[in-house]
Amino acid sequence: MRKTSETRVTATATTASLRSCLTLIFAIDLFEQNAHSALYAEIERNSDARPLPRLASASVRSNNTIELAGVTKRFVTPAGSSYTALRDVTLTVEPGQFCAVVGPTGCGKSTTLTMVAGLDSPSEGTVRVGGRPVDGIADGTSFMFQADALLPWKTVLGNVAMGPLFHGVPRKTALTQAREWLRVVGLSGFEDHHPHQLSGGMRKRVALAAALINEPSVLLMDEPFGALDVQTKAIMSNELLTLWDQSRPSVIFVTHDLEEAIALADRVIVLTAGPGTVKAIYDIDLPRPRGSVQEIRFGKRFGELHEQVWQSLRDEVTRAYARTGGAPGAPGAPASSALPAITEGARS
Amino acid sequence: MTASATAPAPAAQAASTRKVRPLSRRRLLVHAAQLGTLIFIVGGWQLFTSWKIVDPFFFGQPSGIVAKLWFWINHGTAYGSLGSQVWVTMKEALLGFLFGTLSGIIVGVLLGQVRFLSDVLSPYIKAANALPRIVLGSIFVVWLGLGTSSKVLLAAVLVFFVVFFNAFQGVREVDDQLIANVRILGASRWDVVRNVVIPSALTWIIASLHVAFGFSIIGAIVGEFLGAQQGLGLIISTAQNNFDPDGVFAAMVLIAVIALTAEWLIGLLERSLLSWRPQTAAQARAV
Numbered sequence: 001m002r003k004t005s006e007t008r009v010t011a012t013a014t015t016a017s018l019r020s021c022l023t024l025i026f027a028i029d030l031f032e033q034n035a036h037s038a039l040y041a042e043i044e045r046n047s048d049a050r051p052l053p054r055l056a057s058a059s060v061r062s063n064n065t066i067e068l069a070g071v072t073k074r075f076v077t078p079a080g081s082s083y084t085a086l087r088d089v090t091l092t093v094e095p096g097q098f099c100a101v102v103g104p105t106g107c108g109k110s111t112t113l114t115m116v117a118g119l120d121s122p123s124e125g126t127v128r129v130g131g132r133p134v135d136g137i138a139d140g141t142s143f144m145f146q147a148d149a150l151l152p153w154k155t156v157l158g159n160v161a162m163g164p165l166f167h168g169v170p171r172k173t174a175l176t177q178a179r180e181w182l183r184v185v186g187l188s189g190f191e192d193h194h195p196h197q198l199s200g201g202m203r204k205r206v207a208l209a210a211a212l213i214n215e216p217s218v219l220l221m222d223e224p225f226g227a228l229d230v231q232t233k234a235i236m237s238n239e240l241l242t243l244w245d246q247s248r249p250s251v252i253f254v255t256h257d258l259e260e261a262i263a264l265a266d267r268v269i270v271l272t273a274g275p276g277t278v279k280a281i282y283d284i285d286l287p288r289p290r291g292s293v294q295e296i297r298f299g300k301r302f303g304e305l306h307e308q309v310w311q312s313l314r315d316e317v318t319r320a321y322a323r324t325g326g327a328p329g330a331p332g333a334p335a336s337s338a339l340p341a342i343t344e345g346a347r348s
Numbered sequence: 349m350t351a352s353a354t355a356p357a358p359a360a361q362a363a364s365t366r367k368v369r370p371l372s373r374r375r376l377l378v379h380a381a382q383l384g385t386l387i388f389i390v391g392g393w394q395l396f397t398s399w400k401i402v403d404p405f406f407f408g409q410p411s412g413i414v415a416k417l418w419f420w421i422n423h424g425t426a427y428g429s430l431g432s433q434v435w436v437t438m439k440e441a442l443l444g445f446l447f448g449t450l451s452g453i454i455v456g457v458l459l460g461q462v463r464f465l466s467d468v469l470s471p472y473i474k475a476a477n478a479l480p481r482i483v484l485g486s487i488f489v490v491w492l493g494l495g496t497s498s499k500v501l502l503a504a505v506l507v508f509f510v511v512f513f514n515a516f517q518g519v520r521e522v523d524d525q526l527i528a529n530v531r532i533l534g535a536s537r538w539d540v541v542r543n544v545v546i547p548s549a550l551t552w553i554i555a556s557l558h559v560a561f562g563f564s565i566i567g568a569i570v571g572e573f574l575g576a577q578q579g580l581g582l583i584i585s586t587a588q589n590n591f592d593p594d595g596v597f598a599a600m601v602l603i604a605v606i607a608l609t610a611e612w613l614i615g616l617l618e619r620s621l622l623s624w625r626p627q628t629a630a631q632a633r634a635v
Contacts, residue, residue, distance in 0.1 A: 119528055137531055149529035152565035153624040162543065196626040214533060288541040 029143045063130040064140070064217035064250045066093040066116055070125035073111050084267040084275040085111045088125070091269055093276055100261035103271030103311060104320030109254040110146075112276075116252060117143050129218055139167075142216035142249075144224040148203050150195040156182065156206050157191040163214040181209040185239065201232035205239070212243060219249040223256065237293040245289060258313060262286075262305050263293045270312045273320035279314045298348060358493070384423040408593035416598040426586060427578050437568050437580040438606055440496050444503020445564035452508045452560075453553060456515025457546065477509050482570055499576070503567025507560045514556035518549030551625075554618045561610045565603060 073086040086108040094101040101109050115127050116121040118137040127134045129141070150159045161178035165171065182188055185205040197201055211219065225233045241264060244251060255261050261268050268282045283303060290296050294336060297306075390410050397404040404412065420430040427433060459466040485502045492498035526544050535543065573582025580599045587595025 050399060117532055119484060119532070139534065143529065143532045145525055145529060149525050151526060151530075151544065151547070153550075154543075162530060163533045164534070166530070166536070166539050194624045194626075198625075210533065 024144065044050035052301070064095050065128075065130060066099075066218060066250055067128040068092075068116070068125065068257075069114070069128070071115065071122045071127060072124040073108065073115065073120070074123045086122075087275040087277045089271075089276065089278055090125075090263075093250050093252060093267070095250055096249045096251065098132075098244060098265045098266045099253060099269065100253045100265035101269045101271060102255060102258055102261050102309070102312075103276055104273045105272045105324070106319045106320060107258065107271045107316070108276035110222050111273060113143070113222050113252060113254055116218070117141055117220055129318070140214075140217040142214055142219050144211050144219070144221045145208055146223040146226050148195065148207065150203060150206055150210070152195050154193065155191065156187065156193050159195065159206055160209045160213055163210060167214070177213060178209070181213045182206075184243070185209045195278060198201065199232075200228055201236060201299065204228065204232075204236055208236075208240065208243070212247070216249050219244070219251045221251065221253045223254055225260070226255070226257075233260070233294075240264070241290060241293070258306065258309060259297055260293075262302060262309065263290065263296050268309055270309065270316070273316045273323065280309075281311050282312075285342045352504075362616065390518055392612025404593075405591070406593060408597045412594035413597045413601065414593045416592075417601065420598065423518045424584055427582060433578060433580055433583060434602055434606070436496065436578045437565075437572065437603075440499040440568035440571065440579065441503055441561075441564045441606070441610075442506055442559050443496075443500045444567050445507055447500065448504035449511050449557065449560060451504070452511025452556075455508075456512045456553075457541065457549065460516045460519025460549070461541065461545065473512075477513075481505055482508070482566075485567075485571050485574045488571070492544055494575050494577050499571030499579070499581075500569040503564040506563040506567040510556050510560045510563055511553060518552030519545055521552070522548045532598045550621060554621060557614050557618075558611065561614060562607065565607055565610075569603065 024337065028282065051275070068089050068091050071089045072084065075083045075085055077083050089108075089112065091099075097323065101112065103109050111120070114123050116129065117136065118134045121127075121135070128136060135215060151162075156160075157175060157178050160181055161171075161174045164174035164177050167264060169177070179188075182191060185208055187205050187209070189200060190198065195206065198206065205222070225236050237260065251265075253261070253264060258268075262284055266283055268284060270279045270282070271277065272279045282305065286299070286301060286305070296302055393402075393407075394410045396402045397407060397409045416557060424430060424508050425433055459469065482502075484505060485498070488498040488501045492501065526548070527540055530540055530544055568579070569581040570585070572579040573585050576582045582595050584599045587593075587599065
């Protein structure tokens with residue numbers, strides 16, 4: 001094992017130019033020291049200068065409305081009883097719209113995505129993409145999971161090239177496309193690395209490239225940046241917005257981070273505590289392009305929107321918390337019996 | 349994030365350490381202790397038998413074993429040259445290992461993938477696994493005669509179950525999310541098996557190969573015991589009938605050499621097939 005890894009490093013060093021080697025060391029260094037500002041500036045600069053390899057045809061784009069009508073999803077628990085995860089969810093994502101779904105833990109956010117993706121089917125109601133009912137996995141849909149879904153035994157290049165290869169694109173073309181996409185997400189020079197050799201943020205870039213290489217008209221994201229630190233998350237969010245703006249797929253972005261949702265989305269949907277149903281829909285009228293996700297949140301309008309949505313979300317969060325915390329207290333007084341001292345302290 | 353960011357560090361560290369100190373003090377000490385253990389056991393054996401505390405007639409003697417080996421090398425065995433005997437046994441073990449491993453992987457992956465098949469067949473497989481399959485050797489000799497094929501079959505049957513159970517378990521342990529991901533990327537069922545299921549199960553399968561090769565040697569030797577015209581098993585059985593413990597032990601030494609060589613080769617295979625795996629901290633220290 002040692003020997004092979006060493007040989008690989010040597011091979012990379014000899015084939016790659018000195019510059020890319022330095023970039024590699026520099027990048028790892030930056031990630032480890034968390035010198036985010038320098039990296040941030042670097043990526044900001046690069047992302048503007050990196051055009052997409054090619055844009056998908058307009059015909060694909062025009063037909064990507066996502067509609068959920070009266071969708072209910074029930075699961076059978078191991079004990080044999082029925083558990084309702086989603087109840088009567090109706091929502092529409094317009095073509096090319098960036099839609100964020102927020103809600104407390106366990107409200108069925110991820111279940112919604114799996115049904116749009118065709119991994120699962122609703123117990124009642126219909127899910128339509130581009131006017132057609134979803135019955136199984138459809139072409140043109142990409143999914144970014146919360147955890148890494150990269151194959152650890154494939155190189156970065158191999159992981160990104162999977163999409164085209166599965167669609168019958170010749171190997172050489174697929175690898176060229178994958179290289180292009182790695183350049184787009186700023187990972188040139190890392191083609192021959194394995195996922196475990198990359199930082200969390202870099203792995204997310206690989207996953208993003210792997211999801212976008214298929215030129216999806218529908219992009220589903222399940223808390224994709226949930227495991228990242230705050231700075232890396234901001235960088236990735238900016239990257240995502242830039243890439244989304246260039247090909248404009250319809251996006252459903254599931255998150256528990258309200259600021260992230262408002263900063264990214266055109267529309268924020270608040271789900272109730274489980275069983276999840278649509279509580280409120282907010283259209284986010286912040287102008288696009290949004291610019292830096294980190295700075296947008298200091299704006300006045302952002303604050304107002306945040307206030308509004310949070311009002312709606314707060315009740316659901318406390319209700320969900322009371323339920324999971326096992327406190328018998330009424331909604332709005334979370335865990336009051338469990339933590340009397342703290343509650344009392346806060347009131348006085 | 350923290351864990352992943354530090355992941356490349358141990359490998360780099362280990363590589364630099366190796367350049368500075370090619371053979372560490374600790375490693376030297378381990379080798380010295382290993383040599384000491386060998387001298388202690390073999391020397392003790394030799395002394396005890398020379399002093400007649402232990403009867404060399406029953407227990408053999410290291411010097412006698414070496415003499416026996418030397419005799420075989422120079423004058424051949426009763427059934428032909430020593431090299432041909434070793435080759436016959438090795439051939440039987442290797443072929444049995446090959447067939448057993450391949451069929452184990454194929455059936456294991458198939459049953460792991462097709463739920464219906466595994467539900468139907470699982471009681472039979474469990475029953476077959478619980479039986480002392482070594483007894484099948486007698487039937488194979490009847491079926492296939494005294495040649496190599498009956499030994500190959502016995503070795504393959506023994507190997508099959510070890511590899512099969514690991515392959516089956518490995519397939520069952522595949523991360524559902526990885527499968528969901530490649531399916532959304534457009535993978536067909538065969539794409540999923542080739543790109544996700546088999547590589548994922550390979551960790552399990554390869555772990556079983558070490559045990560499996562041991563079984564293939566057992567299969568070959570026992571097969572020769574039960575009836576053969578050539579091979580190390582036959583030599584052992586003849587030595588046993590002639591009250592010649594030195595002969596038995598000499599053949600055992602040869603088998604040990606074969607097994608260690610095979611173990612080393614499997615280790616190489618393991619390292620090249622699983623090179624994608626992150627190096628653990630323990631590995632980095634040990635090497």
